[in-house]
Amino acid sequence: MQGRLMTPAELDQALWALGRGAGITALVLLTVAVATGIVTRSGRPLGPWPRFGVSELHRTAALLGTALVGIHLLTLLADPHAQLRLVDFVVPFLGVYRPFWLGLGTLAVDLLAAVVVTSVLRHRLGPRPFRLVHWAAYGLWPIALIHGLGNGTDSGRPWLLAVAALCTCAVAGSVAWRVRRDFVEYDQVRARTTR
Template sequence: MSEYLSVWTLIRASGFLAFYFLTLSLIIGLFSTYSIMKKKKAALLSYHQTSGWYGMLTIIFHIILIWRDQYVPYSLSDLLLPFHANNKPLYSALGTLSFYLFFIVIGSSDFFIKKLGIRKWKKIHLTVIPAWIFMLVHGLAIGTDSSKSWALVIYLTSSSFVILLLFIRIMESIMSKQTPRTKELKR
């Protein structure tokens, strides 16, 4: 197998690709909640779901590749049980926990939203934030390319963008809650 198609290269590429898709899904999800995006909400929701599923499938591919890798051996239990891996157990566990949280969010969104109801679903959906943070820390701490400048730029840029969008979303939520009170006070 060539150097570019080695298991090692595919593990690294699938990790970054999963990070890309799930970051994209998070960003689109945040955009879709903004009041100025109401007319584009249906299209954004479709992109949000699609990128989320691509991210989930890429994580599964990433896990399978790690399981089959001979250089740093992981058993299936190392990959599926948090804190069970011998190699960097904390950071491996964050990857595993991130996978489970993303799985719960995507599964509940696509298969159980009606059974859960919108309130429960929203609470579950918010776990995407810790899932994304766990994924980020996992990639930074255990990824072999994390010390390279191009990887740091990817992590720093995406983190900054997500933080900015979360801040804007929180501010918009606070302002929308204050607006009705302001109207009542003026009466």
């Protein structure tokens, strides 16, 4: 039996599904990257997992999430129903379809690009500029989350809201872990102020 070619309508549907799936999976992986980045900075062990393992998970999730954002963008660019232009990936709020929600996605991509570039050039830039730009991830993540909830044909669906809630809980939990009283940097600040 020979395979048949996809019809244009089937191809459009496949591009939409791949683009949306890549975007949602990217959000989950970037949530893991943000949460593990916050937890790693806490200076405390995370149960039985060594700190270097959590750091490696952070880097791997960030790399895979970034790759999936690229797939998300390329498949939606190829999808004729998405009506995206190259400028829509760089300049926020110019899109034809839901310009506000698309613009948030563009803003998240711009921030992601800044974080990726400084991560690649980390050893040339030094720790201070790297850390300053890397803080953009704290803005990138909620912007990407809101973009995912507001854009696309499945926004408002219970399964997507459940994914968003789990992602939010993961980041909120890591922030709660970080701001606890026994955070290492707080101990160092307390030691300096009591001298």
